[in-house]
Amino acid sequence: MRSFSYLIIFLFFSCQLKAQTNLIDPAIKTPKAVLDNFMDQRFGMFIHWGPVTLRGTEIGWSRGINVPADDYDNLYKEFNPVLFNADEWVKTAKDAGMKYLTITAKHHDGFLLWPSAVSDYNIMNSPYKVDVVGLLAAACKKYDIRFCIYFTVLDWHDPNYPFHKPGQKNIDAKADMKKFVLTMKSEIQELVNNYHPYMLWFDGNWESPWKNEYGIDIYTYIKKLDPKVIINNRIGANSEHTKLGPEILGDYATPEQKIGALNMNDPWETCMTICNQWAWKPNDSLKSLKECIQTLAKTAGGNGNLLFNVGPMPDGRIEKRQATRLKEMGNWLKLYGESIYKTKGGPFKPNEIYAATRKGNKLYIHVFDKKSNELILPALHAVLVRKAFLLNGGAINYQQAAGVITLQLPAQLPDQNDSVIVLELNTNAESIPVIS
């Protein structure tokens, strides 16, 4: 009897394991080399945009809350962003040192920024009548920026989706999820076939109508259209976006509005707004340059990417102050980019004083703040510092005793936001285990 129950338990767990590891056929999962390439980019531009900018409220979330649904759903009839210039947006990303760009082709309000044969609720029925997604894809190609597409799962506008506004609890009996998933697939087919995105950034997967089986179906479908497309971890029925694992669908984790934790195994990308709101809001508070640069350095220090969001205005332009802030980040990256792009994070955990990145035999210490004349780093055993110097500057005096590295900081740090000290090691910095 006893061994029988063990058998049952064993069978139960092995079935679970099988179900988990077989979520997606390993033969079609995005190859590691593709994801490694994605993680080398480190910095991308997120763009939240649509007719809702005419009201200055949050995209999707304000529908039926701050803006009556009927008003919201008719905004596209006035949406005429005549100053939109795809090249200018992409140049703004390029000058910021960004390597990829992700546009909200479809957000929770269901409006499509591309000419679609699937739904009339699209940009060609606005007075503007311009293929925003297509022009951005072309501009990205021109400036060598990888083009990515945000696509929502939940759609509060579609009658076939059971919820029609944020927080709704009662299911619309007239909704039809099977038809809804078919619509999604047709839209995704248009996007993948016409614009060849590097990545699809799904979102809105946390409401109860969405099931893992739909996510598996969509992931598999995309891979048939283009095996190389990268897919984030918001396509299965999970609401925990910071995690990755065999039970979670998708290629990389997506912590939101917070810097992800140091992780040398799972690829991740933090998405964060340059102001507070995702979509444009007049006079929204803008992050300081210090916060912007340190966010990027702490993200790289945790071995992740930063997808930094701007919300262009209803006339089609990115706000001058947002573009200026991005340019300032780009200026910093021109000097210090070596310590960000194509690096790994760690081995130290990022904190308020410093973060570390590494490449080859170099360890880059990003110094945020000078609390005293010395910066003491945790012990690195069996690793010797051969040389220490400021990136773009002179030598740094240091001692190393029992592994502990003590750096003598200059009287004044050369960069008030992030000064980088390079430590040349006697070994490959990338193989040092994480110091916890």
Ligand code: JFZ
């Ligand atoms: C989601 C979107 O809803 C948001 O509009 C934006 O596009 C961002 C990048 O992703 O953010 C979320 C996700 C989950 C919740 C709220 C916002 N939630 O569960 O309350």
